[in-house]
Amino acid sequence: MATTEENRQFTVFQAAFIGLGAMVGAGIFALLGAAGEIAGAAVWLSFLLAGGIAILHGYSFAKLGAKYPSAGGMLEYMARGFGEGHVTAVTAWLVYAANAIVTAMVAVTFGSYASAVVAGQDQTWAKVFSCLLVVAMTALNVAGSTAVARVQSVIVKVVISILVVFAVVTMVNMEPSLLAPSGYPGVREIVSSVALTFFAFLGFGVITFTAKDLPEPSRQLPRAMFLALGIATAVYVAVALGVFGTLTVDQVIASGGTALAEAAKPTLGQFGYVLMVITALFSTTGAVNSGLYPSIGLAGYLASTGQFPPVFGRFVGRRRASAGLLIMAGATLLMVVFFNLNSIASLGSAVALLVFSAVTFAHFRVRRETGASLIVLVVAVVCTLGTFVVFCVTTLAEEPVTALTLVGIILLSVVVDLLWKRTLRSRGASPGAAR
Template structure:
């Protein structure tokens, strides 16, 4: 089949069949197909369950009181529409690159470049920010368990009095080393970490329900009314981000058309159940006034509600494990997105070379680790991490739109998984998903929008000066 049905100009589309064919003929070498549905589901859970559930629930309770339970459900419903769209596109176009690749197949090269550029920011800043959080949790664990902490100069980010954040750099290097070794080894390590953090959260749920839960703590259920619940849901939404990283592993899945939808939807469903049970256990074990704004609400429940004095150590350890698995999945996702962009010629193709020994883009992974490590060690991250939120929502929006476009441009293409009610004249789920995402984007602060605009303007400049001239699709049309 030809390059695309719209084959000219900045919005040239790379046909889904060509996308799949190019992965097999790539001179950079192919990624190793070595993971199944369970491994991919664990990657999704690893990316979603991080410090959010250990910390953000305290902020949510401050906004919504016990009705934060409904906030978790509302946030999950918002994510479900996008998750279903990711599942449909991932099964139909089983190629590395996630939203970047889907945009290339539906909305054209320029939009694909912009979403790829957006994902570079989202994933890169996210990994750096998570690395900084890992360093902070390491100190909390050392302090609560052994009674000492690392010196401030080497343990804190620059905005908190540090000079060089050594723990953050160390964990970035360790995760990069694991990723370079191979996707199978990465999946095994992540699976163990996911099991540990789920076991710690299960321990919290069981102990809280068995020793401290009282329905009296659930009243008043919604002290701030519906607005408080919705505002908490908008905050909590970002505790669900990460399931989309599963789709970046399309070329390393043994049966991508079957495994990717299972992993995307399965990881979101599992995380939702865990979040709801944790939130019910928390608000039912201590009054909301005692939990709101707490930096360690789960530890507080076990300490003050259940009388477990070593709770802080357990939860700090759980947070360390949770953050590490988040870093593994997000850095993995970023390397695969850049790999896809480089293979298409929009980035220097040399960085997409696959190691014949490990079957991974080792050169790209090591280069990214140096960049992210430097960001985590020296750069104040507090404000630019807000860009992760808008970047994620932007990617979700284009994936929802991409499902609608493909239904029009390729109505007869094979779709191993379809969003529910797919045969309606109007694709209802992607439209609902788009509306919900736009609503959440309008709630972001203005500073986030103009910083995002500057980043996109830089991306446009790089595309017009480099990407357009080196794009394999554009070169094929010119020859």
């Protein structure tokens, strides 16, 4: 669907809120306990390092977006650097798969919280609530970008406001001795936890897909990128300091996904606990909304360039519902219902680390056009691949099922692309012919 000036209705803040909604989702609620097992009370430092890596890639993406604003987002950047061959296509399938995995994980987190409130952790009800959320957010995305932006702005404002209040209250009343550096683990453990906390920043890539809805994407996209990453990093670090300055590491680990709610109890009592549960529901709703949003532009762009089958770019019901969005929603629902997402929770992070590295590698080939700093791009790739290596050594080595699933997703992306390209050749067509 062609982009018109009438469609370009996002402001910088609304574009940033799309990214914030995708970032400040299940990550901050579910990660603290798992990260605490590795980094102890130094989790705040882990978030700071992960935010630094995300900002490095945010710089790369912002430079690319300013030069090549497109509904295809980061996949447009890949095409600029590597052309529209197998590398770009395989990356596209990986992005699509990672987005579905992360969105499903967030939906499951919403279902767990909603079920705890209504049905006492009943797993059947948890799946029902998860599916209802996916359906509702799909309907919102069908309504259009303006509706998505308005709802997302409200959700993010509520979530960020509550998290800021939580951080201030807990930090004012925290016990500094709980955060003493003498109790931190070694550097290796802190670096190892970065691969885990980086999951909380994965959503910033969604901002690249807002270019189609920005009046001046070359100027506004970089601003939205840095605004979202700056706010997310500050909130994550402050929340981690508040939680680990209120609870011991063992208490945080034992609390799991409710660590924020437990940390609110000493100061705010049961009201604080309920408030954080409500925040989790808002936050995960926004993350699912943001997770589904890029599928429209992404699928349409890839179908128009021949990288995806044409069905992904079609619209049904008077061209209101994108087939790419409906396919993404369907894949998300299947994973919610049939897969144990806890066992593959780190997959989204692993795939994203590879994708972000690939995009920045593509940037090297067009750096003279974007004017990006070579040093910043090199540091971004080294930090990201280093994090991925640490992730493989510390996490995948102990989770063979996750490792095999990661390899399976990569191989499946390659096979699907090869089969589709063979079909194109048999028809006498080629990727990019539609551009």
